[in-house]
Amino acid sequence: MIPVLDWQRFEADSVGFAAELGAACRGSGFFLLQNHPVTPALIDATFDTADTFFALDPAEKSALSIGLNDHNRGWVGQGHEKLAGAHSPADQKEAFNIGLDLAPDDARVLAGEPFRGVNVWPDLDGFKDTTLAYFDACLDLSTALMQAVALDLQLLRAHFAPHFTAPLATLRLLHYPASQNGAGIGAGAHTDYGALTLLMTDGEAGLQVQPRGQDWTDVPHVPGAFIVNIGDCLMRWTNDIYISTPHRVLPPRNQRRSIAFFLDPNPDTLVETLPGTGTPRYAPITGADYLRMRLDATYEPAQ
Ligand SMILES: O=C(O)CCC(=O)C(=O)O
């Protein structure tokens, strides 16, 4: 049900690869991607540095809290987020978000453009270098995947390139503590907000998908392969030709770690239904407005 695609095929037969990708994106909205260029050494190093961060004292982590800035960077403590919506139980997980790495004197930061802020960093050797290397590797791979999306949609291969020059990409380190009794939820049922998500897990079970009209089913673990899925922004952009699919994480038996990379377009990109996709079902919206709308719904209103 969730196909396994081979990235090497994109070089040799980009049209054939794009057709496979397109079939997955029109179906379950999920596929596994193996033989990609993000090295096992970089993946391991990112998991290791994330472990070191999550083991810090909560007081140290809360100095980097996501609530202290308005550009979606930093630490999300346990119980802070409800991916399934405000009336659901809180997710049993913690997370750390890193965005495009901008200097404090970057003109976009100084101008206060939406989501254009500086990253926040823990005082840990190697954390920044490792996570930024992982961020860059995922940015390269995900924007290359957008070329395959373009080919599948009968657009020029470079169609999306201008929309991902300085995108609202987010690298999110995730940590789900072991659950004694399986009660509650690790991450509530949701669809992702952006264009593409590249997810790496440590193999601990828990992630499930629910393709439209079907039951929840486990996502298989293929060591080293990315779990790739499309988000609501790309569903909207394709006028619902591609499907973003609900998924959730059950409370894991053992602690579980994952690393999600969310690719959203540039903040000023106008997401309007693509040529050749029929009568538009959606009004155009900028990348920044769309992401803000979705993030605002994810965090509990202040008490
Ligand atoms: O941790 C996982 O396996 C999935 C996380 C997820 O779906 C998300 O953060 O959007």
Ligand SMILES: [Fe+2]
């Ligand atoms: Fe997700």
